[in-house]
Amino acid sequence: xxxxxxxxxxxxxxxxxxxxxxxxxxxxxxxxxxxxxxxxxxxxxxxxxxxxxxxxxxxxxxxxxxxxxxxxxxx
Numbered sequence: 001x002x003x004x005x006x007x008x009x010x011x012x013x014x015x016x017x018x019x020x021x022x023x024x025x026x027x028x029x030x031x032x033x034x035x036x037x038x039x040x041x042x043x044x045x046x047x048x049x050x051x052x053x054x055x056x057x058x059x060x061x062x063x064x065x066x067x068x069x070x071x072x073x074x075x
Contacts, residue, residue: 016048
């Protein structure tokens with residue numbers, strides 16, 4: 001569910017190599033899949049791609065809960 005939430009909350013990841021900068025991918029893994037299929041001539045460690053993938057959606061931890069060692073929930 002958390003990963004699916006990015007589809008609605010993310011501003012999108014734009015491929016830095018496509019001339020049409022209109023297409024946005026809602027999750028980083030979707031951009032990586034696009035990259036592997038359409039840009040086989042580029043390296044996976046390309047600095048432009050890494051910069052785009054390093055972006056984090058705003059409110060990334062919103063709504064997430066985690067357990068701390070004493071068993072209580074932290075929001």
